[in-house]
Amino acid sequence: MEAEAEAAGEEPDRRKVAALSAPALSAARLTLPGVMDAEGRVDETRLRMHIFKNGGVSPSERGLVWRFLFGMYPCSSTALERSLLQEQLFVRYRVMKRKWQQFLPSALQIYLNGTDAKLIEAVRYFDQRERRQQAQDESEEVRDRLAFLELQAQIVFERVTFDHEELREAIRIIDKDVPRTNRDLSYYQDEGLGNLLVLRDILITYAAFHPEVSYAQGMNDLCSRFLEVLNSEVDTFWSFSCYMEKFSRDFRADGLHRKIELEAALLKELDPPLYAHLVKDNMESFTFCHRWLLLGFQREFEHSDALRLFEILSCDHLELISQQVDRARYQERLAQEYRTEEDPESELQAFNTDFTFELFICAAILLDNRESLLRCQDDVQLIQFTTSLQGTLELNSTLKKAEHHFYNYCKRCAWDYMNGRCRTSKRKHEDFLAHLLNLFVLK
Template structure:
């Protein structure tokens, strides 16, 4: 008989090296009675001692229009970038200002650009994008899904013909000279002509058309009978793929792009924000890059919750492969749409990373505490304390695993673990996940400092500060 959630329990064995999980924590794993013994790596982590400690609950309120206006000067420059990123990190932003905020966070506009400069930049971006799109479309004109060959003859269109081709007119109005648009058109054609283009898109071009009909079909934005938004998605993904031949198109990019297209509601703006974002994280779409990211999740879970990681090993999922989708599309399917958008902008604010001033300050505080308590002495004099490759999204992965600790501990084999991971959607509260990841982040900052110490004689405080924090 299936045990109820209240009857699920964890029982210590007589051994100091293991304990047994008995029963179920929910109905997701199955109807059988579960019993699993696994190694206790650290007795401090036998139960959820994390929950018994004081937990910091960070602010969680969206950035408002009134607050955002305080970060700009009279000419339209963002003069309080750190405040903007901090506010965005602690709760995202209201929908009415999301388009503006994303334009800065994702690099469409430089933070210190003026309102007038951004109008000129809008014109430049418009013609550059359409010049890029026209170039690959010109080459693909004689190709379709049935006759797409292994490569495209890039000599089929000479530069003179291309430079005379017209581009759609930009409707942005400025107070500058009338010939500004003509100048930007010429510059854009030259820019696009000089860009390296993939001459063998056969490996990824067909996949775009297969993926698009399956992308966010339940969202109102893509229910237009004219399919204009799907056409825009195809144009953006193909343009990016042709002019980023080292990446091309990989499944998952379509899921990322929908966020930019829905929020910005502009093919041109969505392309540039998407392209800049992808250029920053493109290694994650490479097999080697994603494996490295998964290894970081493994290492962090093993360090912060060794018993739970030991259980994953016994379930034969020590690679934590179920986190792959979480990281690839940035938890798009684990939260509902509104919360997934907020999560995305919170993490991409890049406010809280291990090389950020906030993390350095936390490490510094712990450093001082260690010295004041016992004249600590470093185990090593490494140039840095924390593993800065642990991006905040890695902490989010570990936070979710730890929030679902009981469900995972009730698993006895890999299929159980994957079932729990797949059933997470709709069960997560973004605020809880954010608070958990936030606390894990600072726990790691402090832990990374404390572990450098052993209790002994000698005070090398000043020398160590100089080496680690590069203070004089």
């Protein structure tokens, strides 16, 4: 029924506990113009451009879009191929989950201190739901097919072993963090509170089968975002896993440290005086931006806007633009008709392709609050400043400002040779700038 509601453009009631089996979305179609062909294949470039230029997609299509955007569904797959893939992913997740539950049966239920009466009640109807799912009737054909897939999955995961102490420690932290997930969201209201227990199972399964990453604080909020949108335990696990393949480093100290360094470097490019103020008196770490960058500004914007921003950041459209700009710089360097050794100033400005759009979002927020930041004299005041912004930012204006900074940075880095240092025609410069501008929403 939920798949039918989404296909009809309606918002399904997502407060019920997410089912272990994935919703039947494999054959659903996207209505985005020119994005999906007759057999269900998706043009990935068009999809990402649509997300960026339209500021996200409608809530009714978000669940299906995210399954493509984050890699659970290959964009090149047909609807028929996805229906087979859906069964395989379902069985594999079920086998993985069962494996850690058999390894640590004491971890089947969340550890609660006895004071969280609502969550204790949610545990009861969550357990009832689990028993109902195990008793579901399936056709003989489906049972045979799933049995074969399960045998395959058991072979795949047969040699996987767990470190008892490491997994227990991960579960201990997960059991502390899951109840702290934002329970004010409608998704976790009433019976939907049982979705916290679904979230717990997903996080434990991920930690068990990705020991090199395991679990780190903040993953519960990130994974919760996937669960709310996809409303499927299986699909959330695989989409979250695909996301973490790319961004798991952000949850390690070295990855976060690098991202903060990049933010500081970008601000130095955009506003040297503000950067100079923030790096004095031990404020150079930029740790006040930590949560913004780690969780994609989850608490700084109204919830629906935060989901939309996460979608926009994940479409990577502007990162593709930066690659095009860098290629244009390289081609122009090859075409230069002067000798750089005689004119060291003619070397083109370095273009930092590590400056992703989320860094420009962060910079836009900092520049928009420049005067308040200049009044901050220590780290404590900076933390107070960032806390005061929670839930107060307006997304559309922030996006416009961030894009403006990104466009100007791209233009400056790509065309610093226009100042009389290159013999390329002015018409060629203008044509490329028009092409560059067309890739942005700015007009």
